[in-house]
Amino acid sequence: MDSPHLAYSWSKAIINSIAIALNSVLILSNARVLRELPHTSVIIFTLCCSDCLTMINGWILTTTHLIRNSLEYDKKICQIHGAMVVGGALVSMSLCAGLTLLRYKVTSKPKKSQTYSLRPIYRCQLLCLLL
16 A cells, blocks of 8 residues: 555545544543434434444544555445445435424424433434435
């Protein structure tokens, strides 16, 4: 692997490690109180989980390149990583769209009560995933 690819792989591995650690802190700190969170925070929590999985996939790919000191790998591995990247991007964009729609709904109509149920949020996430 030449010098620019090596520098890029190291920087990507370091940045992904930091991002995974930060997302893990958010996930672990909110996992216990998930039922008490408002709808938008549940979507943000799910978005953090999705992004963390996508970043773990990128970190595995980068560290594989660094360990092998080569950018070449098996065709099936390439397809698995590619499918995870595309799937992760679709889930992230769908959750961002759901978060935007939910925030619009919250700001356009005042809330009557402060009790939260997770059923509407699950419906919103299912709708976003089907998009």
